[in-house]
Amino acid sequence: MALNRYSNADKILLAVDSIIFGFDKAGLKILLIKRDFEPELGKWSLMGGFLKEDENLDEAAIRILQHLTGLRTIYMEQLYTFSKVDRDPVERTLSVAYYALIDIAMHDKELINTSAQWFSLDKAPHLIFDHNQMVEKAIARLKRRALSKPIGFELLPPKFTMRQLQKLYESILDKKLDKRNFINKINSFGILVRLDEKDTNASKKGAYLYTFDKVKYDEKVLEGFNFKI
Amino acid sequence: MALNRYSNADKILLAVDSIIFGFDKAGLKILLIKRDFEPELGKWSLMGGFLKEDENLDEAAIRILQHLTGLRTIYMEQLYTFSKVDRDPVERTLSVAYYALIDIAMHDKELINTSAQWFSLDKAPHLIFDHNQMVEKAIARLKRRALSKPIGFELLPPKFTMRQLQKLYESILDKKLDKRNFINKINSFGILVRLDEKDTNASKKGAYLYTFDKVKYDEKVLEGFNFKI
DNA sequence: CCAAAAGTGTTGAATATACACCCATGC
DNA sequence: GCATGGGTGTATATTCAACACTTTTGG
Incomplete structure (x- = not known):
């Protein structure tokens, strides 16, 4: 009966999406990437990917960020888990959002080989799915943390x-x-x-x-x- | 190829565990329940269950809490998602922790038909899996919130x-x-x-x-x- | 009448805020 | 020599923290 409880439960896809804040002379920016698969191919998006069976969320966040942008040795913090039933049109997917703050100049050389691009907060484009909501939540958290x-x-x-x-x-x-x-x-x-x-x-x-x-x-x-x- | 990305990804079990803080004349307490299935049957645990395909996390937290304890109309807030690979010995399971604060006397009549029991914080027993860690995090969050x-x-x-x-x-x-x-x-x-x-x-x-x-x-x-x- | 909890203000200390001028240098 | 950004201190207002006695009433 132990196995019943577990085997009756639904298994679900889990994504990890990262909000990377960067800072340079011009102020606070956010890193976005052009999504390279359907749906919403070519639209602006956070750095995202799926969690694998054999890694925890922190590891996944780091792996995905590095794979998509080249960025490494970045300290990321978990933000919130987004779970609206229809947030992903293809299939039920939860997304755990992470965020980080980096010095843009310092990580300049790592950031390679990608369509990733820095946007100042007020000029950022509209993002796919619920990613704009994630960014808003991250900004609020960042402010609160900066004060504490x-x-x-x-x-x-x-x-x-x-x-x-x-x-x-x-x-x-x-x-x-x-x-x-x-x-x-x-x-x-x-x-x-x-x-x-x-x-x-x-x-x-x-x-x-x-x-x-x-x-x-x-x-x-x-x-x-x-x-x- | 859209479907490839999605269909190649691992699907994972998702649990929701709730830390319910209660307050009465004697001070701050926490609600625990005797787990009624294997593994760890009979051990003390947070109120937990699995997320279903057709509900979001907030809904699941409410449903599970009500099912296990009878408590309803409680405002719960998402705390953190725990993802250590071996946190559940039966099968890979992530758990999204929620927490809430209630007036014990006020919800007294709802709390029925269960092995749920209030413990003062310093007398709470050891809990299954990583539930003690969840409680610690919830206490820290509660303190921070109380100050802000x-x-x-x-x-x-x-x-x-x-x-x-x-x-x-x-x-x-x-x-x-x-x-x-x-x-x-x-x-x-x-x-x-x-x-x-x-x-x-x-x-x-x-x-x-x-x-x-x-x-x-x-x-x-x-x-x-x-x-x- | 007395035990037990409720109610009520003031003062000194600490912290936050507002504010303006001179300095060093490269061009 | 002047434009640009860097550095420095003080006075006032606000907020925090410590503190003790009187009131009410059920038993």
């Missing part, structure tokens, strides 16, 4: 300027921040180390480069951030 | 006292709060209405009853709470 802990480890290059970090927050929260208050706030956590190097890409004077102090950051995470900005 | 918006609509009876609301928060956050500060904070939102009635169950003097002002509450949710307590 300093993001940046995954998103910024190892060395970055205060202004880059501020721009990142401004992109995510979609509002301007005061640079003095921002710096004071960030410094009050004591999780950044100012290096002696300067970055002269964006200015003639040059801006100090910072790195995260991983040890202090982890301590802070444990005791709980109070990150309101 | 006033919960209570789903959890408290229509009329409640300040002390009940405070106890609820204390249970969830697992710490004592100052009653004056708590009341001041809650009142500053302007989402509660004090009734002329008093509740004399817990005291001789009697405590004012309150209800949520749904309209003001919804306004507040839109403009964004700042609920740090």
